[in-house]
Amino acid sequence: MQLLVVGGGKMGEALVEGLLAAEWAPPGAVMVVEPVEERREQLARRHEGLGLAATIDEAVAGGVDPLDVLVAVKPDHVIDVCTTLRPHRPRRVLSIAAGVTTATVEDALGEPTRVIRAMPNTPALVGAGMAAICVGAIARRGDSHHGEDLDWASAVMASVGQVVVVAEDRMDAVTGLSGSGPAYVFAMAEALIAAGVAAGLEPGTADVLTRQTILGAARLLAESGDDPAALRADVTSPGGTTAAGLEVLAWGGFDELIAAVVAAAAARSAALGRA
DSSP, X not given: OOEEEEOOSHHHHHHHHXXXXXXXXXXXXXXXXXXXXXXXXXXXHHSTTOEEESSHHHHTTTOOSSOEEEEOSOGGGHHHHHHHHGXXXXXXXXXXXXXXXXXXXXXXXXXXXXXXXXXXXXXXXXXXEEEEEEEOHHHHHOHHHHHHHHHHHHHHHHTTEEEEEOOGGGHHHHIIIIISHHHHHHHHHHHHHHHHHHTTOOHHHHHHHHHHHHHHHHHHHHHHOOOHHHHHHHTOOTTSHHHHHHHHHHHTTXXXXXXXXXXXXXXXXXXXXXX
């Protein structure tokens, strides 16, 4: 076994799919622990040869050394998972739970386990994710493993998108920006569709116009390499239609609202870490 994945939900499956597609490991070298039988059956149908188990103890019944683990469960389940992992003495653990610090994971594991923390986002489901990673204190102290652990975690997360390395005290800000960010874009899409309908468009037309506009703008931003302000200026003629719309955004305090949104999500991430 090259990787034990605890949690077969959407994000866990997305990472497994990315790793298999990148040929990081063959299906038989990845074991997914998923307690819900119906979900295990779905995973078995979608990924032929993938290892599946209902519990951690079942997954490692024959003993695995070294044991590398990806914890892909909800934040309030992380400590229970790590407590169960503890007697199996994993070599390193990568957690993608929002707000849960590396120190919390290290404490729950009990052994001097090298812990890496990642904050991915849901576009990972289509291979376009953005993740930030950081290492815990034990990995930092073991200088000979520091780069190795970062490379390993980066390879796992890069299978479904892009990766940056940050200090752990920046992870709450990452959560507020990119971790929760897709939801802000989806909320904007909802509002644009509703506004288009209110302006006289058919719902289906407003929907396709919104989807393609967001996709095209995102691709232009990503592929042009230009500053967002320059791209905005390129489409904004003085006294034109875009300028009229942007004036309303400015009047409504758009920049301040976005700052408050990111700050609120970051604060909630910090609160989860203290819980």
